Structures are given as structure tokens and as C-alpha cells.
Amino acid sequence: MSIDKLSGLRVLCVEDDPDIRAIAELALGDVGGFDVKLCASGAEALSVVDDFQPELVLLDVMMPGMDGPETLRALRAYESLQSTPVIFMTARLQPDEIKEYLALGAIDVIPKPFDPMTLGEQIGGILDRHSGTTGYR
Amino acid sequence: MSVNDVQASLVALRSKFSGRAREEILFLSRQAEKMSEGKLTGAELSEAYHVLHRLAGSAGTFGLPDLGEAARVLEKSLKPHVERLAATGVADDAIAPVEPLFLRGIEGLFGLVTDQPASVPDSQNKTVEGVDDDSHGTQVRILVCHQSADVRLSLVQGLARYGFQCLEVSLTSPDLAGVIAESSRVASVFVVGEQQLEGVASECRSQNVGGRQLPVLCLAGHDSFEKRYWAAEAGAEGFFSEPLDFPRLADSIERLVSERRYRLSGRVLIVEDDSDLAEHYRLVLESSGVEVRLVSDTRHLMQDLAEFQPDIVLMDVNLAGRSGITLARLIRFEPRWLSLPIIYLSSEDDPESQLVAMSEGADEFLSKPITDDYLVRSVLHRCHRARQLSELMNRDSLTGLLKHALVKQQVHKELASCRRLGYRSCVAMVDLDHFKQVNDTWGHGCGDRVIKALANLLKNRLRETDVIGRYGGEEFVVVLPGCDVGQAQSVIEGIGRSFSELLFFGNDEDSFSVTLSAGIAALNDFSDGDVALEAADQALYQRKSAGRNGVSVYTVPE
Numbered sequence: 001m002s003i004d005k006l007s008g009l010r011v012l013c014v015e016d017d018p019d020i021r022a023i024a025e026l027a028l029g030d031v032g033g034f035d036v037k038l039c040a041s042g043a044e045a046l047s048v049v050d051d052f053q054p055e056l057v058l059l060d061v062m063m064p065g066m067d068g069p070e071t072l073r074a075l076r077a078y079e080s081l082q083s084t085p086v087i088f089m090t091a092r093l094q095p096d097e098i099k100e101y102l103a104l105g106a107i108d109v110i111p112k113p114f115d116p117m118t119l120g121e122q123i124g125g126i127l128d129r130h131s132g133t134t135g136y137r
Numbered sequence: 138m139s140v141n142d143v144q145a146s147l148v149a150l151r152s153k154f155s156g157r158a159r160e161e162i163l164f165l166s167r168q169a170e171k172m173s174e175g176k177l178t179g180a181e182l183s184e185a186y187h188v189l190h191r192l193a194g195s196a197g198t199f200g201l202p203d204l205g206e207a208a209r210v211l212e213k214s215l216k217p218h219v220e221r222l223a224a225t226g227v228a229d230d231a232i233a234p235v236e237p238l239f240l241r242g243i244e245g246l247f248g249l250v251t252d253q254p255a256s257v258p259d260s261q262n263k264t265v266e267g268v269d270d271d272s273h274g275t276q277v278r279i280l281v282c283h284q285s286a287d288v289r290l291s292l293v294q295g296l297a298r299y300g301f302q303c304l305e306v307s308l309t310s311p312d313l314a315g316v317i318a319e320s321s322r323v324a325s326v327f328v329v330g331e332q333q334l335e336g337v338a339s340e341c342r343s344q345n346v347g348g349r350q351l352p353v354l355c356l357a358g359h360d361s362f363e364k365r366y367w368a369a370e371a372g373a374e375g376f377f378s379e380p381l382d383f384p385r386l387a388d389s390i391e392r393l394v395s396e397r398r399y400r401l402s403g404r405v406l407i408v409e410d411d412s413d414l415a416e417h418y419r420l421v422l423e424s425s426g427v428e429v430r431l432v433s434d435t436r437h438l439m440q441d442l443a444e445f446q447p448d449i450v451l452m453d454v455n456l457a458g459r460s461g462i463t464l465a466r467l468i469r470f471e472p473r474w475l476s477l478p479i480i481y482l483s484s485e486d487d488p489e490s491q492l493v494a495m496s497e498g499a500d501e502f503l504s505k506p507i508t509d510d511y512l513v514r515s516v517l518h519r520c521h522r523a524r525q526l527s528e529l530m531n532r533d534s535l536t537g538l539l540k541h542a543l544v545k546q547q548v549h550k551e552l553a554s555c556r557r558l559g560y561r562s563c564v565a566m567v568d569l570d571h572f573k574q575v576n577d578t579w580g581h582g583c584g585d586r587v588i589k590a591l592a593n594l595l596k597n598r599l600r601e602t603d604v605i606g607r608y609g610g611e612e613f614v615v616v617l618p619g620c621d622v623g624q625a626q627s628v629i630e631g632i633g634r635s636f637s638e639l640l641f642f643g644n645d646e647d648s649f650s651v652t653l654s655a656g657i658a659a660l661n662d663f664s665d666g667d668v669a670l671e672a673a674d675q676a677l678y679q680r681k682s683a684g685r686n687g688v689s690v691y692t693v694p695e
Binding site for chain 1: 142143146147150153154157190191193194195196197198199202205209619
């Protein structure tokens with residue numbers, strides 16, 4: 001799946017740090033070509049999903065209030081979001097943690113820091129692998 | 138938004154982030170001072186921890202990877218305290234021993250924030266013949282600085298064939314120092330024309346903070362002893378002249394990069410029954426980038442060894458109820474740990490008694506009490522040596538790739554894993570075409586350069602998770618986890634194409650190129666690694682009979 005084919009994909013990005021939100025908007029929207037919606041908290045995410053109907057959700061793990069895993073559980077309660085792919089983003093990558101997140105139903109985990117110029121491609125690669133092929137392009 | 142607009146936005150976001158990072162570091166340094174005065178509350182401790190965590194996760198995104206890494210190390214050093222705090226609800230005073238290092242570490246963060254962080258290369262240069270950061274973890278970036286545009290272009294193109302990515306540095310920049318400071322965060326090696334050598338090398342030296350000086354390779358117009366001496370005096374770590382010998386240049390770069398990678402790390406297993414002291418060693422070592430595991434129950438020592446695979450063991454001699462000397466002997470029961478360095482920690486300072494203890498299976502003594510600085514330096518030094526030795530034993534000396542027996546072991550391991558977990562993996566056997574002719578025509582030294590070039594290309598083009606070994610003379614084995622045969626075939630074909638484009642120089646004038654053939658087998662089709670290797674070899678043989686220069690896939694007979 002090339003990045004072009006993903007152009008316009010509706011991506012919901014949930015991240016509490018405003019600086020990271022700003023650079024994620026640039027990385028996903030301007031560089032990646034996705035249709036991006038940014039939310040500052042899990043609660044805000046829940047309030048926009050009905051209107052936005054995301055096709056992919058990026059979740060920061062460590063957030064005040066509802067953290068990433070809690071947000072994921074809450075999102076899954078929506079019928080329309082039960083099979084929407086979810087990717088976690090985290091600065092602490094322990095193998096156990098990755099397993100835990102995958103067990104929660106995330107399709108992958110992106111380590112922080114991410115490179116804003118390649119984040120879109122990275123997501124394309126993950127969606128590729130998720131749909132049955134590998135990381136080589 | 139155009140590429141330039143994106144770059145402009147990036148720069149703006151980065152400068153905003155640098156401002157915030159400075160404020161946060163200021164906050165952290167105030168907390169660190171409080172800590173040294175013993176006034177840090179539990180809430181402040183966990184806030185400092187969160188700030189470090191956020192910096193660790195975000196600084197790299199804003200072009201300050203070193204800041205992120207440094208914050209991560211400091212975050213890790215606070216982690217046990219924060220966890221204890223969460224478990225007990227009270228901050229304990231065990232923070233005291235780390236405080237000088239911690240404070241110094243926080244102060245060091247200031248130097249890592251710059252207003253104009255390293256420019257990220259634009260995406261056009263980024264994808265060089267399918268090489269890409271995300272699937273191959275080892276992308277190496279090289280700074281190129283040369284007065285001639287032709288030479289720059291030939292460097293960029295020539296090195297791209299080996300999977301290196303070049304960033305051009307302009308000399309006309311009014312702020313050369315700033316440019317070097319920024320670029321050295323993203324690059325590993327500097328290739329510099331002779332006219333720029335002195336300026337660049339002295340700038341790199343003056344910016345050498347924390348031992349991370351960027352190595353400089355000199356590119357001179359002609360070769361002579363005087364020129365070489367001059368380059369060495371200026372501080373160059375390598376010397377090349379025109380016409381450029383790309384295989385040798387690529388090899389030098391590869392060596393410098395791998396040396397830089399080694400320097401920082403080490404894995405230490407600590408056997409010490411005084412838990413406060415053990416915890417202290419751990420914090421001190423971890424804040425210097427050493428990975429540490431503490432053995433809390435000596436009955437699990439062998440399990441800890443197998444899981445953690447340390448470079449060295451620090452062993453207290455007088456443990457409660459057990460003797461470190463006896464434990465060292467017990468470790469040596471297992472042949473795989475015969476070469477593992479074991480270092481005794483002991484208050485024994487009589488050389489005679491030390492010698493007796495050492496004859497029982499340990500390698501060296503560190504006498505208690507040990508200063509933090511001495512501990513860090515001696516551990517890093519010993520880890521480095523231990524790694525060098527194990528590299529020597531496990532890696533092929535010419536190519537740095539795994540030796541025959543070890544790559545075979547990896548094939549067995551991957552086969553077991555992919556069959557168990559149900560994903561597809563492949564093994565490929567790669568062989569140089571008509572290699573005997575190369576040796577016969579141009580000599581063995583030249584043949585060695587060809588072999589090294591292929592080894593370096595494989596290292597650069599494959600993912601970090603792939604396994605590469607030198608199987609025999611001109612034969613290589615590659616294990617590709619998570620790939621079906623189609624994907625493996627296209628990856629190896631791509632590498633074959635790039636390799637055939639490399640030009641080798643037999644002597645001053647004559648150049649030649651070499652092609653490769655490969656055979657691929659799907660590991661999942663076999664129950665035994667040797668049989669899978671045999672199948673890949675058969676496919677290779679098939680390819681050789683069908684005219685070489687290409688990749689064949691083994692088909693399982695119906």
C-alpha cells in the first residue's frame with residue numbers, strides 16, 4: 001500500500017502534548033496526506049468520533065485523565081469503531097508493554113520520538129503489514 | 138503545502154519546542170538542586186520524572202535526538218524511586234547517592250538544546266534505491282563537504298549505491314560551527330575535501346562534548362606521504378585521494394560507524410547481597426548508559442545469565458550464606474560462560490589472597506570501596522573489551538558478519554520461531570559470480586574488497602532484524618524473518634542490481650563489476666534448518682546453471 005493510496009484516510013490522533021499535536025498535524029496532514037483530526041484527550045476523542053468516523057486511530061499511551069489503553073477500550077464500545085485499526089505511540093518501549101498493547105487490540109506500537117518526515121510512511125508500512133504483507137517496499 | 142513550506146513549519150515548531158525544552162530543563166535543574174539539599178517532595182519527584190519522560194519521547198521528533206536520549210537515561214535513573222514512591226506512598230532517601238550524577242546530568246541537558254536543530258534531509262534524498270529508515274534500522278548518514286560540485290555529486294551517487302545517505306554541507310555558510318553542530322546530531326561521518334579539512338576538523342574537535350566527536354575522512358586531490366602526514370596531523374581518521382576507491386571508502390565508513398555504536402553500551406549482571414549498594418551501583422552505571430540487572434536471589438543466577446546475556450559479571454565475594462568464589466566456579470560449569478569476564482568486588486586488598494581467589498574462576502578484582510567514577514570507567518572499559526573479544530570469536534574478521542556456525546544456528550532458531558508462531562520467513566544463499574576469475578585476474582586483495590563491498594551492502598540494505606552471515610569463501614547466508622519468498626526475492630534482486638552497478642578498480646586504470654546469484658527457500662516448508670539451507674543451495678545452483686546474475690526460488694516437489 002503506497003502512501004498515495006492512503007491519501008485522505010481519516011486519522012484521529014489523540015495526544016495531550018500541544019507541541020506534539022502541532023508536529024503530528026504537519027507530519028500526518030501536510031507530509032502524509034491524511035485527513036487528520038487532533039484531540040487533546042481521550043474524552044475529547046470520544047466526543048468527535050461520531051462525526052469524524054476515523055479509519056485509523058493514533059493513541060498516545062501516557063495521558064492525564066483517560067490514558068491510551070482506557071481510551072481504546074472506550075472507543076471499542078462504539079459499534080462503528082469495533083474494527084478500526086488503532087496504533088499506540090509511546091516513549092517507553094518494553095517488549096512486555098508492546099505485547100500488552102497488542103493484546104488490547106492495537107495493530108502496532110510506534111516508538112517515540114517519531115520522525116515527522118517519515119511518520120506517514122511508517123503508518124503506511126504498519127497498515128501494509130497489518131493487511132498481510134511485510135515492511136519492504 | 139510545498140516541501141519548503143513544510144520545512145519552514147518544521148523549523149518554527151522546532152524553535153518553539155527548544156524554548157519549551159529550556160524552560161523544562163530549568164525546572165529540572167531546580168528540582169535536582171532541591172534533591173541535593175534533601176528537600177525534594179514525592180510529588181515533585183514524580184513531576185520531574187514525567188517531564189523527563191516527555192522530553193525523552195518528544196525531543197527526537199523536534200530534531201534533538203541527543204537531548205531525548207540523555208533525558209531517557211535520566212528518566213531511567215529515577216524510575217526505581219518513582220516506583221517505590223508509588224508502592225509505598227513515601228519518597229525514600231535513597232535518592233541521595235545519585236544526586237551528584239543526576240544534577241550533572243540535568244545540567245548537561247542545557248548543552249543539547251539548540252535553536253536551530255539539525256535540518257532533516259528532504260524526502261527526495263531519503264529513499265535511495267529502496268533504502269529506508271523505517272524498515273532498515275541502520276540508515277547511515279554522511280556529511281559531505283567539498284569545493285567541487287562534481288566531486289560532491291559523485292560522492293552522493295557513489296555512496297548511495299552502498300546504501301549510505303549523504304547530506305551536503307555548504308562552506309559558504311556564515312555559521313560553519315553552527316552547521317556542524319547541528320548536522321553532527323544526525324550524521325555519523327564527515328567526508329571533507331582537503332581545502333576544508335583543517336577548518337572542519339578543528340571545529341569538530343572543539344565541539345567534542347562527551348566523547349561524541351564526529352570522525353572526519355579526508356578527500357585529497359592526490360596521494361603522497363606528505364599529504365597523508367598533513368591530513369593525520371589535522372585530525373583526519375582516514376585518507377582518500379582521487380580517483381575515489383568507493384569500496385574502501387564505504388568500508389572505512391562502515392568501520393567508523395560500528396565503532397561509534399559500540400562505545401556507548403554494555404550489559405552488566407551484578408551479584409551483590411547488600412541491596413542498597415547494589416541499587417547504588419545500578420543507578421551509577423545506568424546513568425552512564427550501561428544496562429544492568431541485579432541478581433536478587435543467587436539460586437536464579439544461571440537463569441538470569443541466560444536471559445540477560447551480560448558482557449560482564451560483577452560478583453561480590455562475601456555474600457550472605459554463599460561465596461562469590463564458589464558461584465564463579467559454578468558459572469564456569471557451563472561451557473558457554475567459560476569466556477564471560479567475572480569481576481570480583483571485594484574489600485580484600487592483599488594481592489596474594491586476590492590471586493588465590495582469581496585462580497578460582499574470576500578475572501579481576503575491584504577493591505571496595507569503589508568511587509562512582511572508577512566503577513563506571515572500569516566497567517565500560519571491560520565491557521568494551523569483552524565485546525571486542527566476543528566479536529572476534531563470533532564474527533568473520535574480513536566482513537564483520539556472523540561466522541558459519543553462528544549463522545546456521547540463527548537459521549535453526551528462526552525456523553523454529555516462524556513455524557511456532559505461524560508467520561513466513563525465508564533463508565537466502567547468496568554467491569558472487571565468477572569470483573575465482575576476480576581473484577585470478579586482480580589478486581586476492583582485490584577479491585577481499587569485493588567481498589567486503591557485498592557484506593557492507595547487505596548490512597545497509599537489510600533490516601536490523603535480518604541475519605547476515607558469511608557462510609564460506611564468497612558465499613553468504615541471509616535470514617529474512619517475516620518475509621514470504623516473493624518479498625525475499627524482490628529484496629535480494631534489488632541488492633543484486635545495486636551490487637552489479639558497483640565499480641571495482643583492479644589497478645589504477647582498469648575497472649570491473651561483479652554480479653551475484655542467489656537461491657531462496659521458505660523456512661516454513663522445512664522441519665530442519667540444515668535441509669532448508671540445502672534447499673536454498675539447490676536453488677542457488679539452479680540459478681548458476683541458468684546463467685547466473687539473478688535469484689531463484691526453491692520449489693517444493695509435489
